[in-house]
Amino acid sequence: MKFPTIQSLEEIAKIINCEFVGDKYFPVSGMNEIHVVEPGDIVFVDHPKYYDKALKSAATIVLINKKVDCPEGKALLISDDPFRDFNKLTKHFKPFQSSSSSISSTAEIGEGTVIQPNTFIGNHVKIGRNCQIHSNVAIYDYTVIGDNVMIHAGTVLGADAFYYKKRPEGFDQLISGGRVVIEDHVGIGALCTIDKGVTGDTTIGAGTKIDNQVHVGHDTIIGKKCLIASQTGIAGCVVIEDEVTLWGQVGTTSGITIGTKAVIMGQTGVTKSVEGGKTYFGTPIEESREKLKQLANIKKIPEILNKLK
Numbered sequence: 682m683k684f685p686t687i688q689s690l691e692e693i694a695k696i697i698n699c700e701f702v703g704d705k706y707f708p709v710s711g712m713n714e715i716h717v718v719e720p721g722d723i724v725f726v727d728h729p730k731y732y733d734k735a736l737k738s739a740a741t742i743v744l745i746n747k748k749v750d751c752p753e754g755k756a757l758l759i760s761d762d763p764f765r766d767f768n769k770l771t772k773h774f775k776p777f778q779s780s781s782s783s784i785s786s787t788a789e790i791g792e793g794t795v796i797q798p799n800t801f802i803g804n805h806v807k808i809g810r811n812c813q814i815h816s817n818v819a820i821y822d823y824t825v826i827g828d829n830v831m832i833h834a835g836t837v838l839g840a841d842a843f844y845y846k847k848r849p850e851g852f853d854q855l856i857s858g859g860r861v862v863i864e865d866h867v868g869i870g871a872l873c874t875i876d877k878g879v880t881g882d883t884t885i886g887a888g889t890k891i892d893n894q895v896h897v898g899h900d901t902i903i904g905k906k907c908l909i910a911s912q913t914g915i916a917g918c919v920v921i922e923d924e925v926t927l928w929g930q931v932g933t934t935s936g937i938t939i940g941t942k943a944v945i946m947g948q949t950g951v952t953k954s955v956e957g958g959k960t961y962f963g964t965p966i967e968e969s970r971e972k973l974k975q976l977a978n979i980k981k982i983p984e985i986l987n988k989l990k
Contacts, residue, residue, distance in 0.1 A: 682858045682880040683711035684774050690742065690756050693723070696773050697766040702748070703756025709742055712770055714900065716918060716936075717881045723770070725763040764846050768856045771880070775858040778804045778822060791828065803839070809865070821877065827865035827887070835872040838863070842879045842899030842917060855879055857899065864888075870895065870911070886923065898935065910947070922957060 691705035710721030715731075718724045718740035725744040726735035735743050736752055744758040744766060751757050760766045784790075784802045791810035796802070800818045808814070809828035818832050821839025832838075838861045845852040859878025863869070863885045870893035877883055878900040885891070886905035895909055898917035903909070908926045915921070916935035926944045933939075933951040940957025950964030962969035 682713065682771070682775065684709070687721075690758075693742070693770070694758060697758070697760060697769050699766060700759040701757060702751045702759065703742075707742070707756040711880075712767065712774075713740070713880045714918075715740070717900070723758070723767075725767040727763040764853065764855065771856045771858040780804060785822075797834075815871075821861070823860045824863070824877075825860060826863045827867070829866045830863055831868045833869065833871040833873075833893070836869055837874045839877040840874060842876050844879055844899065844917070859883065859900065861885075864905075867891070873897075876917070892929075904941070925957075 688709040689705060690701050690703050690707035690709060693709050694701040708721060709723060712723040715724050715735060715738050718738050720739055720741050722740045723742040723744055724735050724738055724740035726732055727746050732745065732749060735745065741754065742756050742758060744760055744763045746760055746763050748759055780803060783800065785804045785806065787804050788802045788806040790808045793811040794808055796814045797816040799816045800814050802820045803822040805822055806820050806824045808826045809830065811828055812826060812830040814832050815834040817835050819837045824839045841857040842855065844855040846855065857877050857879050859880050860882050861875050861877050862882045864887040866888045867885050868890040870891055872893055873891055873895045875883060875897040876899040881900050883897060883900055884902045886903055886907065888906040889903055891909045892911040894912050896914045897903065898915055898919065900917055901915055901919040903921045904923035904925065906924045907921060910927060910929040912929055913927050913931045916933050918936045919933055920938040922939060922941040924942045925939050928945060928947040930948045931945050931951065937951060938954040939951065940955060943955055943957050944960040945951060946960065946962040946969055949962050949966055952965045955961055955966060960969040961967065963972040
């Protein structure tokens, strides 16, 4: 998430009321999760296990809960609760904006696009040309939709990420300030849910077709011309490369990559990253030919046991 204007380190420290290490004029251009940070971004870390990863990341400002040696070319924000203060910054730079109409006055809708009754289109949404948005679709703030996109009834684009920190009093949600980006010629079925990024984008690539009742988690990137069948659940921060096929009821863990032109057969649990150009099946996931051989051999066990008697 980029800020509207470049901020100084001192200005950011004042917003969250914390100490800082570095030049007070050190430039701060945005904030992001560690897997998508760039120079000028803030990243937060609140566990010693991840200090080194955060300090060595591309982020040049680290929001951290302990004073450590500041790497050259970087700055620190010292906070007793980085998770809380990361949320404060999201609220400050991207506060929730209520809407009093079904289609926000700040939404941009392209020529030839048809929007059916009872659809909600939030603030600063951009929709391209010749799209069809069916009834009861909810499109949250800042969503970007390309040209020639079809979205069927009941789908929700831009709900919050499922991202929580466990505290003694319960679960504290990491506030989502990212977007959903739908590229050209995408088809999305009925009753799908695509969560926005925590600070970045959840992206559906051009030409991808998504069946009914599919969930896509926060910050996931789906490539071009993919096919995703019904009741598939894709976790957050997944990378699905171009022309991948996911058949029905596939589920994935977070933070993995599925390679170009991979085919994942129905009801597979994608528990790890897999190479492209192959077909996979089962839980834990394996190449389908190997998994099917194993299943065939299992059926032979009673016959083998009878021969041993």
